[in-house]
Amino acid sequence: MPPRRVIGIDAGGTKLLGGVVDEQLVVHHRVRRSWRGAGRGETLDIFVEAVEEARSAAPDVDAVGFGIPSLVQAEAGESLWSNHLPLDRVPFRDLMSERLGLPVRVDNDANLAILAEHRHGAARGTRHALMLALGTGIGGGIVIDGRLYRGATGAGGELGHLVVDLDGADCPGACPGRGCLEVVASGRAIGVEGEAAGRAQPRSALGRRLAEGGQVSGLFVTELAHSGDPAAVAVLESVGRKLGAGLTGLVNVFNPEVIVIGGGAIAAGDLLLEAARAVVAERALPPARDAVRIVPAHFGDESGMVGAALFALSGGDS
Numbered sequence: 001m002p003p004r005r006v007i008g009i010d011a012g013g014t015k016l017l018g019g020v021v022d023e024q025l026v027v028h029h030r031v032r033r034s035w036r037g038a039g040r041g042e043t044l045d046i047f048v049e050a051v052e053e054a055r056s057a058a059p060d061v062d063a064v065g066f067g068i069p070s071l072v073q074a075e076a077g078e079s080l081w082s083n084h085l086p087l088d089r090v091p092f093r094d095l096m097s098e099r100l101g102l103p104v105r106v107d108n109d110a111n112l113a114i115l116a117e118h119r120h121g122a123a124r125g126t127r128h129a130l131m132l133a134l135g136t137g138i139g140g141g142i143v144i145d146g147r148l149y150r151g152a153t154g155a156g157g158e159l160g161h162l163v164v165d166l167d168g169a170d171c172p173g174a175c176p177g178r179g180c181l182e183v184v185a186s187g188r189a190i191g192v193e194g195e196a197a198g199r200a201q202p203r204s205a206l207g208r209r210l211a212e213g214g215q216v217s218g219l220f221v222t223e224l225a226h227s228g229d230p231a232a233v234a235v236l237e238s239v240g241r242k243l244g245a246g247l248t249g250l251v252n253v254f255n256p257e258v259i260v261i262g263g264g265a266i267a268a269g270d271l272l273l274e275a276a277r278a279v280v281a282e283r284a285l286p287p288a289r290d291a292v293r294i295v296p297a298h299f300g301d302e303s304g305m306v307g308a309a310l311f312a313l314s315g316g317d318s
């Protein structure tokens with residue numbers, strides 16, 4: 001019998017990544033969408049279109065798992081609140097199941113990302129693990145004593161909204177906070193800091209990009225840094241140190257065995273992580289700082305998609 005196949009969809013603040021995934025976690029077809037500025041109806045249409053595109057390549061899929069950047073009431077499959085997408089009070093599972101004619105499961109994107117990494121990836125075999133997915137924002141997931149920790153009302157694990165600067169900049173999206181970790185250490189923060197560096201150093205490659213009217217995104221900074229550009233390398237080190245400040249607090253609070261860093265920004269790899277590890281080694285409390293490993297996600301920026309597929313595979317018709 002051929003292996004069962006499902007569709008996993010990981011929705012971030014600005015884009016969606018999906019794929020057909022089989023029981024061995026092999027990804028067969030990928031789909032991508034972007035939805036900058038889309039309203040609620042349009043956003044839901046984009047979800048449906050992405051699933052239908054994947055399904056046209058694999059008509060045998062028998063379930064769909066969604067990871068969405070929302071506070072999700074998992075049993076009811078309802079999106080209660082979302083910082084980055086117009087998905088407040090949306091009965092997401094029932095709506096998608098009706099439109100797609102397939103069993104659907106939905107959970108918070110970062111919860112599904114840590115599910116994939118904990119069961120099959122960089123946190124495998126650990127009982128105490130954290131994950132931060134650095135994208136438009138920062139998704140967070142917490143595993144305590146081998147189990148996903150959701151908090152009193154399911155809103156826990158928002159590691160990106162750990163405040164690291166009391167009077168810092170407003171947190172993007174609908175978060176009322178200021179100086180949250182995601183303001184200074186997300187993929188978007190790399191772009192913001194890259195742009196500031198370009199303005200301060202007009203003769204750098206970042207500065208020339210701005211002079212040409214180009215956009216300095218996190219990905220652009222990262223690619224430049226990998227090619228050895230010193231200004232771009234300095235931006236990643238600076239963001240990595242801020243990430244490290246947040247991780248220092250998390251190490252002191254949770255004493256995790258491993259912190260997995262994923263999301264699109266993990267393309268920066270050790271250019272980002274080395275700086276973060278150095279801050280933790282210098283500032284976190286012993287012995288927790290000596291026990292923790294800070295590692296890139298095994299599934300790279302696809303942890304959320306693989307986790308969504310795992311959730312669908314385990315869910316039956318839920």
Ligand SMILES: [Zn+2]
Pocket residue numbers: 160161171172175176177178180182
């Ligand atoms: Zn915030």
